[in-house]
Amino acid sequence: MASSKPQPPPGPGDDEGEGELSFAVGKNSMNGDVEDDDVEAFSPRARARRSCCGARRPFCCRISYMCVLSRSCTLLFTLGLLVMIAWFIILHLIIRQSPNYNLVSDPEAIKGNNATTQYNWPVFVTARKLIEMQEAEEFPLGVTVLDARPKPNAFTRFGPAGTSVHGSARAYWTDFAANGGILKSDEQLVTLFEQRGVSPGRPVVVYGAWTEGWGEEGRVYWQLAYLGHVNVSILYGGIYAWNEHCRDHGGDCGRFASSTDEKKKIADPAGKFVAKANNTLRVSFNDVVWLDEMQSNDTRAVIMDARNGNEYDGATPYGSTYGGHIPRALSFPWKSVFDSDGSGNIASPEAIWTAIRSSPGAPSNLPPTFANLTQAARTTRYIAVSYCTGGVRSAFLFATLTWMPWPGIVSNYDGSWWEYSKQSFTGGS
Numbered sequence: 001m002a003s004s005k006p007q008p009p010p011g012p013g014d015d016e017g018e019g020e021l022s023f024a025v026g027k028n029s030m031n032g033d034v035e036d037d038d039v040e041a042f043s044p045r046a047r048a049r050r051s052c053c054g055a056r057r058p059f060c061c062r063i064s065y066m067c068v069l070s071r072s073c074t075l076l077f078t079l080g081l082l083v084m085i086a087w088f089i090i091l092h093l094i095i096r097q098s099p100n101y102n103l104v105s106d107p108e109a110i111k112g113n114n115a116t117t118q119y120n121w122p123v124f125v126t127a128r129k130l131i132e133m134q135e136a137e138e139f140p141l142g143v144t145v146l147d148a149r150p151k152p153n154a155f156t157r158f159g160p161a162g163t164s165v166h167g168s169a170r171a172y173w174t175d176f177a178a179n180g181g182i183l184k185s186d187e188q189l190v191t192l193f194e195q196r197g198v199s200p201g202r203p204v205v206v207y208g209a210w211t212e213g214w215g216e217e218g219r220v221y222w223q224l225a226y227l228g229h230v231n232v233s234i235l236y237g238g239i240y241a242w243n244e245h246c247r248d249h250g251g252d253c254g255r256f257a258s259s260t261d262e263k264k265k266i267a268d269p270a271g272k273f274v275a276k277a278n279n280t281l282r283v284s285f286n287d288v289v290w291l292d293e294m295q296s297n298d299t300r301a302v303i304m305d306a307r308n309g310n311e312y313d314g315a316t317p318y319g320s321t322y323g324g325h326i327p328r329a330l331s332f333p334w335k336s337v338f339d340s341d342g343s344g345n346i347a348s349p350e351a352i353w354t355a356i357r358s359s360p361g362a363p364s365n366l367p368p369t370f371a372n373l374t375q376a377a378r379t380t381r382y383i384a385v386s387y388c389t390g391g392v393r394s395a396f397l398f399a400t401l402t403w404m405p406w407p408g409i410v411s412n413y414d415g416s417w418w419e420y421s422k423q424s425f426t427g428g429s
Contacts, residue, residue: 127241147164330361331361
């Protein structure tokens with residue numbers, strides 16, 4: 001029977017853990033299981049004790065012991081930490097990346113003439129122009145700014161797409177829709193816009209995510225134009241143009257913020273916003289059917305499908321009753337209005353018209369150039385009707401056609417393919 005070695009009394013630097021170690025060694029030796037020297041040779045606890053505990057450093061002893069016993073956990077923790085750091089770096093790059101726009105300083109100059117729109121008010125205004133409008137004596141009540149984007153998600157909330165123009169009110173298109181893309185009543189629309197600061201004496205500027213969105217700013221623009229608010233514009237370049245201007249001219253945006261806070265307190269002496277609906281800017285299902293049947297020598301309806309080409313060909317990614325397109329409609333995806341160079345600029349009217357003429361489904365008898373179209377419109381009424389799935393992308397196309405300007409009536413079909421595909425007696429095309 002092996003005899004146990006006497007254990008030294010605990011020293012002033014020893015703790016309860018060390019006492020437990022000594023007791024365990026003695027106990028095992030008494031049972032003949034293992035010798036003390038063997039324990040000292042391979043025990044992690046003993047190695048930790050020898051490294052610094054023998055020097056009478058209790059804190060060092062405890063830490064060394066914990067580190068030895070948790071090496072695997074430490075490795076897993078380190079790997080997890082590295083993965084989290086890599087994820088945050090990737091997320092930062094995603095949410096902070098902005099489109100590489102090279103926007104013109106005056107979108108009206110793209111047209112090559114001094115014409116604005118049939119309402120004599122610019123469709124597109126730059127960030128600099130918005131600030132000038134807010135500070136101008138011409139507009140003592142300031143400008144109402146509407147944010148047409150959806151609520152930012154986790155990927156955009158802290159990036160450029162998640163920032164906002166100071167003092168803007170959220171005006172997402174679904175807030176104004178009753179069924180699918182179909183608008184609520186005029187009275188409901190007016191109330192909703194008044195709640196967001198719209199009044200007859202204040203110009204309105206709507207902004208969105210430009211090429212990175214769905215054209216929501218165009219939808220809000222069209223809604224206000226339909227209701228008769230003619231002093232409404234779209235911020236050229238969207239939130240990205242605003243961020244770039246504020247980054248380069250921080251003082252401008254600071255003055256804009258303070259001026260906005262002051263002028264929002266002023267009541268509009270003109271009273272409430274009263275709807276004066278312009279029904280030529282909006283078409284219904286029956287109007288679309290009628291336009292398709294009324295083609296004649298003195299009236300031409302150009303129906304434009306602003307969805308993607310695969311949707312035009314029959315894909316139904318957004319819950320339509322069936323796939324296809326309105327008969328005799330041409331395929332002109334809404335982003336075709338932008339220059340193909342990635343600058344974020346709207347293409348010239350001539351380039352847009354050329355793209356329309358070459359689109360799938362385009363009638364062969366359309367005038368060859370935009371200048372020819374303008375001339376032909378003197379004797380023939382050209383009606384442009386845009387539609388998509390729910391009247392959103394098509395509304396941005398509506399705004400662009402108005403900006404060109406289209407030499408005739410421009411309308412948006414708010415029910416669009418969601419409504420049209422539900423009609424059982426039509427089969428699309």
